[in-house]
Amino acid sequence: MPKISHKGQHMPASPIRKLTPYADMAKIAGKKVYHLNIGQPDIETPEGMLNAVKNIDFKVWAYTASEGTVAYRKKLTGYYNKLGYNITPENIIVTTGGSEAITISMMACLDPGDEVIIPEPFYANYNGFACQSDIVVKPILSYIENGFALPPIAEFEKLITSKTKAIIICSPNNPTGYLYSKEELEALKALVLKYDLYLLSDEAYREFCYDGRTFISPMHLDGLDENVIVLDTVSKRYSACGARLGCLITKNKSVLATALKFAQARLSPGMVEQIAGEAAVDTPDEYFKAVNKEYTNRRNTLVNALNKMEGVFCPNPGGAFYVVAQLPIDNADKFCQWMLESFSYDNQTVMMAPATGFYSTPGAGLNEVRLAYVLNRDDIEEAMVCLEEGLKVYPGRVVSAVELKPKGKRKVQIQ
Amino acid sequence: MPKISHKGQHMPASPIRKLTPYADMAKIAGKKVYHLNIGQPDIETPEGMLNAVKNIDFKVWAYTASEGTVAYRKKLTGYYNKLGYNITPENIIVTTGGSEAITISMMACLDPGDEVIIPEPFYANYNGFACQSDIVVKPILSYIENGFALPPIAEFEKLITSKTKAIIICSPNNPTGYLYSKEELEALKALVLKYDLYLLSDEAYREFCYDGRTFISPMHLDGLDENVIVLDTVSKRYSACGARLGCLITKNKSVLATALKFAQARLSPGMVEQIAGEAAVDTPDEYFKAVNKEYTNRRNTLVNALNKMEGVFCPNPGGAFYVVAQLPIDNADKFCQWMLESFSYDNQTVMMAPATGFYSTPGAGLNEVRLAYVLNRDDIEEAMVCLEEGLKVYPGRVVSAVELKPKGKRKVQIQ
Numbered sequence: 001m002p003k004i005s006h007k008g009q010h011m012p013a014s015p016i017r018k019l020t021p022y023a024d025m026a027k028i029a030g031k032k033v034y035h036l037n038i039g040q041p042d043i044e045t046p047e048g049m050l051n052a053v054k055n056i057d058f059k060v061w062a063y064t065a066s067e068g069t070v071a072y073r074k075k076l077t078g079y080y081n082k083l084g085y086n087i088t089p090e091n092i093i094v095t096t097g098g099s100e101a102i103t104i105s106m107m108a109c110l111d112p113g114d115e116v117i118i119p120e121p122f123y124a125n126y127n128g129f130a131c132q133s134d135i136v137v138k139p140i141l142s143y144i145e146n147g148f149a150l151p152p153i154a155e156f157e158k159l160i161t162s163k164t165k166a167i168i169i170c171s172p173n174n175p176t177g178y179l180y181s182k183e184e185l186e187a188l189k190a191l192v193l194k195y196d197l198y199l200l201s202d203e204a205y206r207e208f209c210y211d212g213r214t215f216i217s218p219m220h221l222d223g224l225d226e227n228v229i230v231l232d233t234v235s236k237r238y239s240a241c242g243a244r245l246g247c248l249i250t251k252n253k254s255v256l257a258t259a260l261k262f263a264q265a266r267l268s269p270g271m272v273e274q275i276a277g278e279a280a281v282d283t284p285d286e287y288f289k290a291v292n293k294e295y296t297n298r299r300n301t302l303v304n305a306l307n308k309m310e311g312v313f314c315p316n317p318g319g320a321f322y323v324v325a326q327l328p329i330d331n332a333d334k335f336c337q338w339m340l341e342s343f344s345y346d347n348q349t350v351m352m353a354p355a356t357g358f359y360s361t362p363g364a365g366l367n368e369v370r371l372a373y374v375l376n377r378d379d380i381e382e383a384m385v386c387l388e389e390g391l392k393v394y395p396g397r398v399v400s401a402v403e404l405k406p407k408g409k410r411k412v413q414i415q
Numbered sequence: 416m417p418k419i420s421h422k423g424q425h426m427p428a429s430p431i432r433k434l435t436p437y438a439d440m441a442k443i444a445g446k447k448v449y450h451l452n453i454g455q456p457d458i459e460t461p462e463g464m465l466n467a468v469k470n471i472d473f474k475v476w477a478y479t480a481s482e483g484t485v486a487y488r489k490k491l492t493g494y495y496n497k498l499g500y501n502i503t504p505e506n507i508i509v510t511t512g513g514s515e516a517i518t519i520s521m522m523a524c525l526d527p528g529d530e531v532i533i534p535e536p537f538y539a540n541y542n543g544f545a546c547q548s549d550i551v552v553k554p555i556l557s558y559i560e561n562g563f564a565l566p567p568i569a570e571f572e573k574l575i576t577s578k579t580k581a582i583i584i585c586s587p588n589n590p591t592g593y594l595y596s597k598e599e600l601e602a603l604k605a606l607v608l609k610y611d612l613y614l615l616s617d618e619a620y621r622e623f624c625y626d627g628r629t630f631i632s633p634m635h636l637d638g639l640d641e642n643v644i645v646l647d648t649v650s651k652r653y654s655a656c657g658a659r660l661g662c663l664i665t666k667n668k669s670v671l672a673t674a675l676k677f678a679q680a681r682l683s684p685g686m687v688e689q690i691a692g693e694a695a696v697d698t699p700d701e702y703f704k705a706v707n708k709e710y711t712n713r714r715n716t717l718v719n720a721l722n723k724m725e726g727v728f729c730p731n732p733g734g735a736f737y738v739v740a741q742l743p744i745d746n747a748d749k750f751c752q753w754m755l756e757s758f759s760y761d762n763q764t765v766m767m768a769p770a771t772g773f774y775s776t777p778g779a780g781l782n783e784v785r786l787a788y789v790l791n792r793d794d795i796e797e798a799m800v801c802l803e804e805g806l807k808v809y810p811g812r813v814v815s816a817v818e819l820k821p822k823g824k825r826k827v828q829i830q
Contacts, residue, residue, distance in 0.1 A: 063657050112549055196416070266518075273685065
């Protein structure tokens with residue numbers, strides 16, 4: 001029997017999805033499972049976007065240009081220029097989801113053995129994408145105590161070698177919800193210019209900033225045109241995860257020309273999705289206002305409930321729709337599996353993503369979980385009752401190990 | 416300015432699309448351009464498939480399972496089992512186009528530096544996908560004189576090293592249209608088993624076999640369960656290239672488990688496409704009969720016209736919708752560009768794909784072009800008049816260099 005590649009063996013399983021068999025078994029056993037494990041919102045996709053799909057009027061479902069249709073790229077340009085990105089359609093390559101924007105950017109900028117620095121915890125699939133291209137991830141710890149703010153630049157500099165080619169940031173962050181400030185981005189800018197690095201900016205959650213906060217992109221900073229690549233997707237912005245429609249944006253012409261070659265190899269992004277994407281850009285502001293209000297309320301519900309639990313700490317993040325919470329447990333992987341396999345309260349349980357999968361440093365995040373507030377508030381409240389009851393009886397409960405040192409952005413005190 | 420990766424520099428541009436700027440200029444100059452360069456059929460997508468898109472009734476455009484929906488994989492299983500593949504839905508991983516079936520299979524089976532043997536000319540993007548994963552392509556020449564039949568197995572064996580992990584075949588073939596016989600596949604089977612190799616079978620053109628010929632897949636052969644991975648797509652089968660919906664099929668459980676990890680990293684194939692794909696499986700037989708008849712006629716028109724031209728030779732292939740023709744020219748890249756840039760007949764010209772891009776051996780295919788018969792017969796006839804007139808006056812015409820040695824499958828004599 002021929003052998004699997006080493007790459008295939010080392011490829012990590014998705015920490016978000018790997019517990020799915022246990023959730024399935026829990027459901028078969030008749031339990032209701034609250035899915036707080038995955039960033040699949042229950043928010044409705046804008047009607048205009050779905051209507052565009054329903055109203056397709058072509059006869060041949062054809063390839064589009066590899067870089068995306070002119071019509072969609074023009075429309076997107078309008079969206080980004082409203083944000084102040086100052087681009088033309090030529091700065092955009094349409095991709096199959098944000099995932100492909102990441103993989104193409106990695107391949108265009110990094111060779112096997114090259115290094116990318118990523119503040120952790122980070123979006124788990126960066127690990128997988130790096131593994132695909134034999135790129136080395138150099139994680140840099142951020143801390144729950146200050147809400148996962150940008151680590152000191154000096155810590156980045158300690159990691160930089162001749163192999164360092166890029167830094168990836170994600171703001172608002174998945175999994176922490178942390179939103180980088182102008183000052184943090186300016187600090188990154190100086191670093192990136194000093195060492196001639198690419199700055200890959202994952203902006204999947206751009207539209208999800210709360211409490212009046214403003215989103216700032218590296219695209220808003222002067223002097224970074226050759227360094228910044230924005231990685232984007234419609235998945236979260238329009239609750240259209242299944243459309244698999246994203247893009248990469250850069251003003252670096254060499255990156256664009258190179259990315260286009262990778263885009264040409266896979267021929268084309270989806271045609272129907274690009275038609276829907278055009279319509280999506282016209283989504284009225286009221287949609288976003290309503291969604292923002294809903295998520296703000298959900299976040300408040302979730303964070304308040306978590307911080308009321310004994311031994312639990314959860315920062316109150318500025319954006320996205322995730323939180324990372326610290327729990328009085330020995331091992332998040334074990335705990336999340338136990339919740340599905342061995343626990344129920346009122347015949348209900350909760351599926352969460354162990355935070356370990358969002359760290360690259362071994363042992364980090366062992367007592368943390370990621371929770372996506374993608375369910376309505378009633379369901380979140382029910383889920384939190386389950387979690388609290390579960391924590392009370394979990395055999396691996398280790399209250400004494402939770403020595404929380406409040407500092408920085410931490411707002412909610414644990415009794 | 417940060418540097419592009421070596422990989423990005425070495426990534427080949429698409430030979431099918433790289434002449435597009437010249438075609439655009441020809442159009443701006445008012446010329447009509449017949450596109451025989453790209454496998455984008457003008458055949459209409461089945462109505463049932465398009466209606467499935469128009470009739471979507473969900474509210475949230477959500478991720479699906481990374482391996483594809485259960486409903487679509489069940490439906491596909493029915494399609495493949497009618498062909499005698501004897502699979503279950505668990506043998507299928509739904510991919511974003513055939514392209515992703517290829518890249519995921521390559522990553523699951525081959526590491527950087529590993530070698531894959533591919534009879535050439537071959538689908539040009541195999542080069543690009545191999546480059547993405549730092550895999551080495553070992554081409555093995557097939558010859559226009561016998562219609563591009565499978566090269567002798569002894570020639571394969573000469574190429575096999577400790578790094579050889581796989582063979583890729585494509586039947587019916589893009590670009591040659593050649594359809595492998597049962598005997599040829601049996602010969603490959605023995606080779607694959609002898610050296611414990613993967614056999615990647617690109618079956619994008621399965622439905623396109625002419626003159627009563629029967630398609631045979633390695634899936635039809637016994638004893639190859641651990642070796643065969645089928646790479647498939649709806650692109651050509653249902654003229655739905657822009658749907659970006661494909662799949663990989665294998666009975667090798669390790670490959671399935673590994674491929675799933677790569678599929679999980681990119682989250683999900685498109686949701687609407689899978690709904691459309693379910694409907695596509697119910698496309699009535701009449702559709703395929705009509706399409707087959709149309710392509711047969713087009714092929715006959717094209718091949719006859721080509722072989723009537725002085726110094727031109729074109730085998731009459733058994734499948735797909737491409738031919739590779741040998742022309743009395745010095746350099747196919749120059750000639751194809753010249754046809755767009757410097758030539759017109761009756762204000763019309765033809766865009767073809769230089770065959771050089773389908774070979775990996777330097778210098779091979781220099782006097783060959785690939786023609787896709789994706790236009791109606793009237794247009795093909797017009798295009799052939801253009802080509803004939805172009806050949807007459809092309810400055811690089813080298814009739815004397817075309818020393819054709821009829822043998823094997825060659826049916827049409829050149830005077």
